[in-house]
Amino acid sequence: MMKTTLLFPTPLWEIPKVGVEKQPLLDFVKYVREEDPNGRVSSNEGGWQSWDFEEQVCDTNPLKDIKDAILRHAYAVCDEWAFKDYILKMTNLWINVNKRGDNNVVHTHPGAVLSGAYYLDVPDCCSGNITFMNTFDKIHMKEAWGCNANFNRAHHNEYNDDEYDVYPQDDTLLFFPAYLMHRVHKSSSDEERISISFNISAYSRHYYGIYPSEGNSTKNVPIQVK
């Protein structure tokens, strides 16, 4: 009997109906865009992207509700990921507005552990799906052999898929490991799509030897500065 083992699958978490009040956030996005019409260019080709909001700044404006909801769900995600005795910090959060023709090139979120997006306002159709990608070395194996024609696409599965598409819905939250490559397809909608992206870092409550020690006198060595 042949045994097949899937090694190191990659998690993607989707939370529908987060339940955040929409209008105060829409009003705030409008305010920020009016204050800073240029925004910044990062992974976006076209569209408008805000600069970063730090976690403590979110506490002073309407982003607080979604920031708190993101962190609450992030703890559930990291618990499932089997993190233990840790603290999460939202390192940065930013607003994206994409409309017809706008997209985001392939990228990762370096420096973070967990990243994600909250979809605040999504047109009914065609605002550009987000595609998560297998690593280039694994994609290479397939492409070198003869592209997709060599695979039975009717029976695609977890280990011959190179990409996974998510079609954004209003009030939905996505989490993914920050290292996971992804891109956002061009919008074909004349309506704007507004999303809020973020990065989260994790801090341990445990250390592998730390000064001053906690109950270990052999480590309780004062640091001398000469």
Ligand SMILES: [Fe+2]
């Ligand atoms: Fe991203």
